[in-house]
Amino acid sequence: MSEPILQVRDLVKHFPVKRGVLFRRTIGQVKAVDGVSFDLNKGETLGVVGESGCGKSTLAQVLMRLEPATSGTALFEGQDIFSLNGSALRRLRRDIQIVLQDPYTSLNPRMTVGDIIGEPFEIHPEVAPKGDRKAKVRELLDVVGLSPEHVNRYPHQFSGGQRQRIGIARALALRPKVIICDEPVSALDVSIQAQVMNLLAELRREFSLSYVFIAHDLSVVRHLSDRVGVMYLGRMVEMGTEEQIYEHPTHPYTQALLSSVPVPDPSLRGQREIIRLTGDVPSPVSPPSGCRFRTRCWKARDLCATETPPLVDPGTSPVEGATWPGGDEGASHPSACHFPEEKPKVVA
Amino acid sequence: MTDPTAAASAGKMETRAQEEITAEGHGARPGGGADDGKQRSLWGDAWVSLRRRPIFIISAVIILFLTVMALFPGLFTSVDPTKADLSLARQTPSADAWFGYDQQGRDIYARVIHGVRASLVVGVLATLGTVLLGSLVGLFAGFYGGWLDAILSRFADVFFGLPFVLGAIVILSTFNPPGTPYGPVRIIFQVIFSIVVLSWPVTMRIMRSAALTAKQQDYVKAARALGASPTRIIFRHLLPNTLAPVLVYGSIALGTYIALEATLSFLGVGLRTPVVSWGVMISDAKELLRIAPHMLLFPAGALAVTVLAFVMLGDAVRDALDPKMR
């Protein structure tokens, strides 16, 4: 396996909840991300899935240093992202970039496309000498499949998919090594979504990029990811290769999530087992003790309320009574559940 | 003065809805202007589009005309605006005096011409001052937030809470007690100063709320992720997107300020004779409205045309700065 380019350890991000107008006091903490660890390997796409409020977008913000981390480390090529400042942080910006979700607000409506894609070069003038910039902008437009003639247009003259391409060109301008994609296709129509996903896959090959691909759509994540992490209420609950997660999920949340995805095949109607979760996701201000999923889990026992299950491979599970149910060789992967168990045929 | 923030945000929502219709209905439509290989930017495009707008041209011509009048009143009249002949008092317009005579028998036409200078200077400079000061403070308060915002906002509230006339009387009578022989230039600047000091909180509030909205947009996030400095974010990303409501307010406020100058003159703390201003003329005419309406009609009409010109200019600039309106 290739070496990790990004190593995240015990990442925590809590947002204080404040009350009061003049004298604001902290009355609680939104535990948006609460101890997340993962490695991103070179040239790999790590998918992060989870429902709204699970902390996946906060994860992106913290990794981009848009929000300060509460604790934890993130090493990019051995260098701690969170300790960088000044020019070192600026240097890091060239290596890690982000593609945002909403193509309608992520582009400044009063800047031309040329200015938008050229801005990275203005901020980092050392990347491209002034004379080269125009040519570079045109080249980038071409790379993402837009006509270089469009430099003088404004964002509103483009459709959603085209705007997302502009956002991708901007992220690509500084030739980063890692791109964090925060729900890059969820605001797009199906037919356009496919175009943008193909583009992302193509760019990864062409520029040997590594992606952290954050999305709530499980099919989209599977399509692009090599490995997948599933998040629930600020924690990573299961992590494995795309095949392990989608074909051999062992965490009950992952299983429920996968079985809830509607399958575009009416002949399977009523034939597949759908795990219907009850209730809503608990508030991240006061998450349940122990396993955070226990309040909605059909397998929950007393142990789940008292002890937090670590994200470990059940083959080496420290908890007594937990057994790896067999299944395929090599299907064993980390799952933060006291009673991990493979369920046959979760995905139809 | 009411808080115009609400109106500003309502306007924003409308544009958003409009945008959605356009975006949905049109997909990609060919861009305006030919792609001539040169890269353009917002301000350049705005200038090109401004020059094509009849509203801009009309307002610019009026403003240019007023400016010439302010600089060279002798080109338009040779009558001394201060020469009083009581035998002509309150005479209605005639071939001799196109706008008639006032209470003291002075030529109203000459006075309107000579009054442009003081009125225009007060209006334009007070507006510029208010807009610049208020916008800057509002931008910084909105962008940085936290304690800086709290302090600046409370500070603005203090000035906002002062009734304008009372505040202006205090300021002007402190700097300029009755009987002091200060020249008109000094008094004009004192009037401008008191208007700016007492009105900047309005623009500050408009700008602050616009900046708060703009700050949360994803494009600001993207710029920060690229490593853009706060100055860059404020002036490249926030300012162009927050300018519109302030421009609209500013162009309307200009007229108000000219009228405010009149109020101060009327109260005896502003400009006074021998300085001629529309404000002084309007306040002189107030009590005689029923006897000699022409005394009010002409300076007020000139004021209305001036305000209209600036409102049109503000509108044209706002539209030119909005790529969707081109």
Next chain:
Amino acid sequence: MSTEGHPAEPPNESPLQDPAAPAVVQQGAEPLLAVSGLHVEFRTREGVARVLNGVRYHVDAGETLAVLGESGSGKSVTANTVMGILEMPPAAITAGEIRFRGEDLLTATASRRREVRGEGIAMIFQDALSALNPVFTVGFQIEEQLRQRRGMSRRDARKRAIELLDLVRIPNAKGRVRQFPHEFSGGMRQRAMIAMSLALDPEVLIADEPTTALDVTVQAQIMDLLAEIQRERNMGMVLITHDLGVVAEVADRIAVMYAGRIVEEADVHSIYRQPGHPYTRALMDSMPRLDQRGQELNTIKGLPPSLTAIPKGCPFHPRCPMAIDLCREKDPELLPIAEGRVSACHRSDELMRDE
């Protein structure tokens, strides 16, 4: 369970002679809700956008019709027109009929339309947070209709509101009825809106992307709930969505929209087995699937047309892999391609022969 809503297929002649007639007509009985030949324009500064260009569909009691389309296809505009909540201007209805139990709503009086709205046809929206008024309690918003339209007393209305919240399985309905929309979670809010739409016992429920803003696990709950309520009350449901997965799970019939017209209509099983329009087929091919990790997705090239300049001929031809000269010249009519199926494509017979 998932058989078609019609007892018997009609002989195919009669709907053909009258182009304005609903695509698939039941013999004898009038459909519950039938839209035909609906044309709507948006008159904007940029010109006239022809948003709907002859939409026709119908729904019967106890049946779910899914209206499938991408943004700008006109699926929501059709629904808003049916509800009579289209903003006019800028919109203008230039032709068409909307028949509810045989009565044309477009020629009905304003007061009659108000009567139908809520009692005859009700609608739920994608964004429950903005569809509910933030300054009134959820209970009040449900009770208001009951008191105004049913003349109920305050107490009876409160009782009924609690029943309705119970019906949509909001836990602790008694306490919840006094809460404000922002105190509800996304899923609960959607349930509250469903409760509100059911207050006057509508016969047709139009659900405009009811689960798009929700997470998958909550989406499953809401779709179950809608399906159950529909079954119990024998309601007709028009489900507007872009999600091919949701459609496959709940719809009886599907109408596919593109550029303001219906391009294909069929029962759910046959359309997934064999799409009868290239656009439908391309949509299905471009969807990433949970059970696949393909290297490249099939895409539909290009963009949907600008509604101010819909291309001549078939509106899909610039993006269609099967386009021939005829497609650039002549706009295809919506014609039967199999029993109970219609498609607007010159080459649909080839599509049906494939495979």
